[in-house]
Amino acid sequence: MTTPPVCNYEGSDYQSSFWDKGGREYEDRTEAIALKRLLPKGGRLMLELGAGAGRNTPRYLGFDRVILLDYSRTQLEQAQGRLGSSKKYIYVAADVYRLPFVNGLFDTATMIRVLHHMADAPKALEQVKNALRSGGVFILEFANKLNLKAIFRYLFGRQKWNPFTLEPVEFVKLNFDFHPKAVHNWLKELGFSIERTLTLSHFRVGFLKRILPTSALVFFDSIFQWTGSLWQLSPSVFVKARRTELPGLHGVETSPALTNLVAFFKCPDCAFSPLIDRKSHLECLSCKKKWEVKDGIYDFREPIKN
Ligand SMILES: [Zn+2]
Numbered sequence: 001m002t003t004p005p006v007c008n009y010e011g012s013d014y015q016s017s018f019w020d021k022g023g024r025e026y027e028d029r030t031e032a033i034a035l036k037r038l039l040p041k042g043g044r045l046m047l048e049l050g051a052g053a054g055r056n057t058p059r060y061l062g063f064d065r066v067i068l069l070d071y072s073r074t075q076l077e078q079a080q081g082r083l084g085s086s087k088k089y090i091y092v093a094a095d096v097y098r099l100p101f102v103n104g105l106f107d108t109a110t111m112i113r114v115l116h117h118m119a120d121a122p123k124a125l126e127q128v129k130n131a132l133r134s135g136g137v138f139i140l141e142f143a144n145k146l147n148l149k150a151i152f153r154y155l156f157g158r159q160k161w162n163p164f165t166l167e168p169v170e171f172v173k174l175n176f177d178f179h180p181k182a183v184h185n186w187l188k189e190l191g192f193s194i195e196r197t198l199t200l201s202h203f204r205v206g207f208l209k210r211i212l213p214t215s216a217l218v219f220f221d222s223i224f225q226w227t228g229s230l231w232q233l234s235p236s237v238f239v240k241a242r243r244t245e246l247p248g249l250h251g252v253e254t255s256p257a258l259t260n261l262v263a264f265f266k267c268p269d270c271a272f273s274p275l276i277d278r279k280s281h282l283e284c285l286s287c288k289k290k291w292e293v294k295d296g297i298y299d300f301r302e303p304i305k306n
Helices: 014-020 027-036 073-082 123-133 147-156 180-189 206-211 216-230
Strands: 043-049 063-069 087-094 106-111 134-142 168-174 175-176 194-200 236-243 281-282 289-295 297-299
Touching: 014 073, 014 087, 027 134, 027 194, 027 236, 043 123, 073 087, 106 123, 123 134, 123 180, 123 289, 123 297, 134 175, 134 180, 180 194, 180 206, 180 236, 194 216, 206 236
Parallel strands: 043 063, 043 106, 063 087, 087 297, 106 134
Antiparallel strands: 134 236, 168 175, 194 236, 281 289, 289 297
8 A cells, every 4th residue: 555655753852852952842832722722621532643752642631541643653652651551541653644543433633743744634634534533623733834934035035935825835855834725625625614723833933932931922822822713824823623523423422432442443454343452463354464562552554574
């Protein structure tokens, strides 16, 4: 099966170099505020796509279970170290273009700073839609190509790409910025309704970060976030979308018990479910592939070689 290339954080010290020591406290705190404003108070089962080392995971307290999904196994190991081995958290290494979940499983999903790395964003979004139950909530963050800095640079001839056009811009390999209208269109085509849009990181400017206390920047950003419903000109945008309610399809009633983890999964290659639990791996009876389960991490990236 051919899928678009994946930006792989395997072996990366992203959490430490970018977040812990990278002067990103402002961005982290504004994200916490946006999540509080957009997330449902709680729920049964939530999917965190691109969970990385679990920076945002403690913010999902109201959910009975959280599945942390990342392409990088080492990122998930860091998350395990940070969050401990609570039953609340389930760790899955998988490709977002081939999600290993049965349809309609989750009542909420988040995808923060992840679309940024998607060469085929609509394909990834469609996978998320399928994993959500009817009426399920999807919180999506994306990097906005139509930000003030890019607009000024373009108007003054210091940047070649046009921030006003709808196509994504790949400014560094596997790093994409998107036009807000394009993201809205994709979500609508997939049957999501958009309930709220917040803009973030209005003050992601080096000299402001140096001269003003972080708390002041966070405070002003928290007010400016609401302008996202009017216009989106900041580098980061959060959208709360809801999968359209389908008559007769209620995920909660049909989804498996939280204790029956194996029933969550389908084969990412042939979509067959249920998989058979062989302890060290899950086996697909249809295509015969085996998916490793090791040290608390379900690995659906590549099947085990026989
Ligand atoms: Zn299969």
